[in-house]
Amino acid sequence: MRNLSSIQSLVTNVGQFNEYSDIYSAPDSFQALQSSKVLVIGAGGLGCEILKNLSMTGFRDIHIIDMDTIDLSNLNRQFLFRYADIGKSxxxxxxxxxLERIGNPDLKITPHFKKIQEMNLDFYRSFQVIISGLDSIEARRWINSTLYGLAEQENIIIPLVDGGTEGFRGQSRVIIPTLTSCFECSLDLLSAQTTYPVCTIANTPRLPEHCIEWASQLEWNKQFPGQKFDADDPDQVEWMYQTAKTRAAEFGIEGVTRSLTLGVVKNIIPAIASTNAIIAASCCNEVFKIITSVNPILDNYMMYSGDDSIFTYTYSYARKQNCAVCGNAAKKIAVQKWWTLQQFIHEIKSKQEIQMTNPSLTSGDKFLYMSSPPELEEATKANLSKKMRGLINPGEEIVITDPNLPISLRVIVHLEGDDDDPEFSLQA
Structure with missing residues (x-):
């Protein structure tokens, strides 16, 4: 069992930047460390490092939640797993x-083989801090807005420490609901998904990514009509890889690998183990400071770049007044008068700072379009072909929701431009 004397010395020696050194108590701080309850979301590359770090830093009550099973491609960086573990939670x-490696009888780790959305609010209320090592933007938005809801509605403030990596780059941040900017505020910082013209991937592929997209967008639907591709299913990923590899051979294209196939279909950049270790260490450092109060916490965003050199930059990310989660102002969007509701929905789905996949829209006391339930979708789908100028008034506010996100985005629409499609008028 590991001796915690090194951790006790960290707690005893109060940091020189501690703002409340006159009332700081080392015994209380150490007690808080051992009695606090911490949730780790994600057991992938970051999550493995985070769980190891927390377990060796004096935390005794840790919960970890992840819906995924272990795949062969995980073993190069997710060091808690072995070949015999493939297919397990x-x-x-x-x-x-x-638990077996550390051998500390006082250490309690509780696993949850579930989606984070399946846990109720009582579950999240029980933690002093939550640390996220997720690679899903949707899941990070969900936990961010859930914690903000607890803060605003019940005055329960649970800090969220969020980490993310892309290749040799990474970031860690501390989100204090209602006090700092939230994850939703920074959506426009995230890399947009790379897309390729359908005509290119169908007729003149030049890159290995073109062949993978051909297999994903065209051949999958042809071979398995009506079946949604599951990027977490190893057999389906293998089919995608072999199909793309065959396509590449036909056009003399090299470079189609299984890892690249997985990266393209899941829209991820291959992870680097060392980057995961650095970002996980930064995140756990912040959790330690939040619980013990031995030093000031990060304010509030740290970026790390390790591709050209070793460089970090820390700054306070400002809150956005029109943020759907922590802001109180509506977002303004210019809409062409000739747009149909369908075109407007396509526009908001493509905006980096919105990123809703299945939006429903209401205006005033009427439904413009409801993606669910089926009865409301059937009743409102006729509006999709109608012009926006006939559905709303200039300057009217629209509320946009998504069944996968617990947020309501307020949008003020400004109608502008011609009444008819300029391209249609020019052709006529």
Whole structure:
């Protein structure tokens, strides 16, 4: 069992930047460390590092949640897993490995093999801090807005420490609901998904990515009509890889690998183990400071770049007044008068700072379009072909929701331009 004397010395020696050194208590701080309850979301590359770090830093009550199972492609960087673990729950295997390796009878780790959306609010209320090592933007938006809801509606403030990596780059940040900017505020910083023209991937592929997109967008639907591709299913990913590889051979294109196929279909950049370790260490450092109060916490965003050199930049990310989660102002969007509701929905889905995949729209006391339930979708789908100028008034506010996100985005629409499609008028 590991000796915690090194951790006790960290707590005893109060940091020189501690703002409340006159009332700081080392015994209380150490007690808080051992009695606090911490949630780790994600048991992948970041999550494995985070769980290991927390377990060796004096935390005794840790929960970890992850819906994924272990895949062969995980083993190069998710070091808590072995070949024999393929197909098993990441959260459960990671928990078992840490408990057996550390051997501390006072350490309690509770795994949850579930989606974060399946846990109720009582579950999240029970934690002093939550640390996220997710690679899903949608899941990070969900936990961010859920914690903001608890803060605004119940005055329960649970800090969220969020980490993310892309290749040799990464970031860590501390989100204090209602006090700092939130994850939603920074959506426009995220890399937009790369898209390729359908005509290119169908007729004149030049890159290995073109062949993978051909297999994903065209051939999959042809071979498996009506079946949604599951990027977490190893058999389906293998089919996609082999199909793209065959396509590439026909056009003399090299470079189609299984890891590239997985990266394209899941829209991810291959992870670097060392980057994960650095960002996980930064995140756990912030959790330690939040719980012990030994030093000021990060304010509030740290960026790390390790591709050209070793460089970090820390700054306070400002809150956005029109943020759908922590802001109080509506977002303004210019809409062409000739747009149909369908074209408007396409526009908001493509905006980096909105990123809603299945939006429903209401205006005033009427439904413009409801994506669910089926009865309301059937009743409102006729509006999709109608012009926006006939559905709303200039300057009217629209509320946009998505069944996958617990947020309501307020948008003020400004109608502008011609009444008819300029391209149609020019052709006529």
């Amino acid at each position: 990441k959260a459960e295997v990671a928990t078992k490995f840490i």
